[in-house]
Amino acid sequence: MGKLISLEIDGNRVQVPEGTLVVDAAKRAGVNIPVFCYHPKMEPVGMCRMCLVEIGRPQINRETGEFNRNEDGSIAIQFGPKLETACTIPVSEGMVVQGFTNEVARARKDIIEFLLTSHPLDCPICDKGGECPLQNLTMDYGPGKSRFLYDEKKHLGKHVPLGELIYLDQERCIQCGRCVRFQDEVVDDAVIGFEQRGRSLQIVSYSEPGFDSYFSGNTTDICPVGALTTSDFRFGARPWEMKSAASICTHCPVGCNLTLNVRRDHKSGGGFVVKRVLPRQNEWVNEIWICDKGRFAHHYASSDDRLTQPMIRVDGEMKPATWDEALDLVAEKFKEAGSDLQTLVSGRISNEDLFNIGSITRSLGGKTALYSEMAGGDLVSMAGVGQGTNISMLGAGTTILVVASDLEEEAPINWLRVKQAVERGARLILANPRPTKLERYATHVLRYPYGSEAEFVLAMINSLSAKPLDISGSVFDTARVKNLKEAARDFAQADNAIILFGSEGTSLESGQRLAQACTNLLIITDHIGKVNSGLIGVWDRANTQGGWDMGFRPVEDLDSTLRNRQALYIVAADPAGDEPALVETLESTEFLVVQELFLTETAKLADVVLPAQAFIEREGTLTNGERRVQRFYAAVPKVGQTLPDFAIAAQIGSKLAIDLEGKSAARVMKQIA
Amino acid sequence: MIAQKYAAEIETILAKYPSDQKRSAVMPLLYLAQSKEGFVTKQDMAEIGDILGITATDVASIVGFYTLYYDKPGGKFRIQVCNDLPCALRGADEFLDKLCENLGIEIGQTTQDGSVTVEAVMCLAACDKAPMFQVQSRQGLTYYENQTVDSALEIVEDLRNQELTS
Amino acid sequence: MTELILLRHRDIPDLDQLEVYRKHGGFEPFRRAVTGMNPAEVTEIVKESGLRGRGGAGFPTGLKWSFIDPDNWPHYVVANADESEPGTFKDREIMEGNPYQFLEGVAIAAYAIQAREAYIYLRGEFWEIAAEMDQQISNLEEAGLLGDNLFDTDYSLRIYTHLGAGAYICGEETALLESMEGKLGQPRLRPPFPPSYGLYGKPTVVNNVETLTNVPLIIERGADWYRSIGTERSTGPKIFSLSGRVNKPGNYELPLGTTFRELVFEHGGGITDGRQVKAIMAAGASSSLIIANDEALDTPMDYESVPNVGASLGSASIIVIDDSVSIDWVLYKTLHFFSHESCGKCTPCREGTFWMRHIIDRIHEGETSWSDVELLNEVALQIKGKCLCALGEFAIEAVTSGIERFDSDFRARVADTRSEEPTLSS
């Protein structure tokens, strides 16, 4: 935060950091200056001209270097001949902004009327209706009626697909360029652009395959009119018809904060369904963005193939059963199995689920396993980034090492945040066996052969030691020595140093060594146990870190782990589906319990299938790659007889006289803590 | 396939600009592409994008913004008559109408034989020599000034013959 | 004025040949500057000469050069050869007839701000000129007047041409720079101005072709000589592009301060068909319509005086309109131009020019009533002062002045109109 500038906005004095734009300073003063093209997350362009205000500045007297003063001693303020755009002008000392003079009011009315000359005014059938800046600002500042002849309006495409997911209504577009600038500036994927010029200016995509980008959905959030809509929501519902629930994305270890908009739908027999998923602002995690996976992939949960009641295999046949029948059987078999009970869970489920499942397994002396091929969670718990870490505040003075991960693919929003940190001045060391898009931003690009990621990090460490030993060999040959030295130095000398490590090309064993090497690097460079420094796992699932924290560990040899068990309890994992060879292994077990949303390949082999609830139907907490524990809430009622995983486990427990919380995730949390 | 076809030209063009500012070459490269068939294909746009490290969409918006690039075929020769204010004050509109009449087409249309398209364009910096027009073809642009309908029709004939002989 | 400074080729045959140009002292000034003067001196002389930009804004050239940010390198010179203002055709004649003097001007400007690369942005229609110029540039390189270590100093300079592709807005300096960078030709916010943030974000001087063509002789003959031409505050010669309803349209190089009357009647040979002059546009389509009465005709054409008759000199593109022309038709033409050329970036210009074009079409068809004329005027005022660049402001000059000063033409147009008040949509 540089020095503070004080200025006056509509009579309110405010102090804001140097460089703040008038429009943002006004917000601080409680004055709302209307905008269309301006977006706080993007460079100002001053295109739409909606934010015109009167700006006065004190005049410095050349001789004295003092402000000129009026007779009464007050500082003389000079107003410019023209209105100025509040979105492009940084504050200056003594500035006086007037946002509500007649001239400003007229200007706003004029601009709105201009925008409406080309606008279809179809609010009643528009998806944006009710939450539309153009509609609202027209109510607040617009003219009573347009003097533009209706029959001279341009008639343009109403349903132009820019890609698979995003549709454009050309008549509604007001050419503010937010979407184009978002794709270009924010996510560096300029697959949409302006075509033609003047009044013919249109948003187009000439890319193959069209507007197909990791983050495309965000453009529909920032579009200030109803021009851009998502294929799954357009004409889906009116904003005011929907309730919303706070949730967390379960697709990757970033853990983006979500708002789920739900509404009763005739399609689902009047039941509540999720109509759309929106980002929920959290500057620490996802700012105001989410990736398309998080926005669109939730539909699986509303699928008709969901398991709705327990099933038991009776002479080879899957038969519906009551919870009691199913749970009695499960409890009995688990008890018999005792120490030969093997549990397999994935990071798809919440901490509460993991805790309860872990508890019953252990109290029966059974074994647990984490369905994951990535190691290092224990080290992350130890060397993870300190509490209060906020990548969106990091810039100069920070060095980030990304190793063995294609961030854009595996944790899209982290890709975005690392990119932006670099744009704010952070240094990026990118180490991967193959090129990835993030390389465009890397200070040092280092390539190592598949499998030698750990040696590579060790080489960095070695290059830092006073008397580096000469470990020649693959790593040094490939990752050019000099380059590697400099990278290591950048890392060591940074005030903040963060490592994001993934599992590209690693086995469990080599992954463990990678995590260990990364931890050592952090330790010897003294970047451990500090805010904004430490180790972040780019996990295969949203809550794999939670799995580690709850004592679950991945296993080297899944086959032998699962083979010939007396009882096997598999939750939120589908080994048979992922690895057909394991079918035979699973058949070798005496008694197989599968707790799932769907009848997966694994579930098909089960002796008992227990129907679980999806994240939209229940509450719980997830631990993201930065070890931030985040809570999500139920948005829609449960499907059929399904229960949350933690509750199912608790009921099994109660039948085995193991006392576990099954009422609410919150209570389980209390036990954990 | 401009990359191969014009390898040498592309190199000279790129040499004009700083090596980290390749994007500057997009306009010259579009002229190059247009010299093939008189318009720029989607394929060309994608290729130019690849050469310069920008998206096909970036290239397409350039094509769309500037009037001298075309993404659709037109006549082999585009006769572009200036009928902007200064030329119009010297009879450019009448000239344009008569010319079209004689060629049996409307402004913006192409003659049956596909040889010439007649277009009305904005000021060409030849206001003192109106009526005038420029001819845009794959070879580039040429000015023809102080024209009468007859002199213009002769020029059209020459162009047509040129086209046949070439 | 007897001697031509900018259009010397009219007096000197084959001046477009390098050897001829050099025989007449060509590239001596550049050599003198590079070998004998430090950059600041060069800028100082240009400042003293009082030379002001000929591209329209009339900004003092030396001052502009002195604004170049000395702490940010490299520096660039970009010559603005986009010449697209309707009624302007002076830069073209310079580049066709006297190219080397222009190129020498570019070179001197480059030396003055220590630029080692200079670009010439020509409008796409100047295709043939660009081809010639590439040749001329390589001639200069062969002659050792461009290239590395010029005149055995450590100063090196290369000049490149860059062709636009048909967009009036690219004459606006920041749109021009965007266009050169391979982006849409849409203006940037100003400030920052090119001398601090220009081509590729580097300090850049953008000057008009005619402006730069003045420079060699200023260096050769000195600031005092230059000041002796023109008026006190509008010094030097100016090329007036005369077009429209005059007998002898063309470029006329005259001292700034020459009257409209002298240009139109002495040099331009009077009005065609012996008709009466009715209105004059002094800055091409971007200018307001001047009522061509005696007061106006006797007004000196310089940056200070033209405003007295409610107009500005701009690029000095004098379009003469006689009494056979109805002003609503003039607006019809200019509005079609501006709505076609609006870049579309900012709302008032994009929507306003489009809307005005619709209204003027109705008026021009006579299919309307006076209320449309008033609406046209209101829409123009609605655009005024709100645009991101000057194009939008240019677009309304003729509209507001035309309706105010020649309202009878409009009344005549809509007088016997059949249709009543246009039905308004809400």
Ligand SMILES: Cc1cc2nc3c(=O)[nH]c(=O)nc-3n(C[C@H](O)[C@H](O)[C@H](O)COP(=O)(O)O)c2cc1C
């Ligand atoms: C819409 C618009 C069009 C312009 N067109 C031209 C042009 O064609 N040629 C030119 O030299 N300047 C043009 N200008 C002025 C340039 O922006 C700039 O002021 C000029 O090139 C500076 O050079 P000078 O100082 O030598 O005049 C235009 C300005 C605007 C706003």
Ligand code: SF4
């Ligand atoms: S005034 Fe016109 S030309 Fe200038 S930025 Fe706005 S839209 Fe573009």
Ligand code: FES
């Ligand atoms: S918000 Fe300021 S110009 Fe658009």
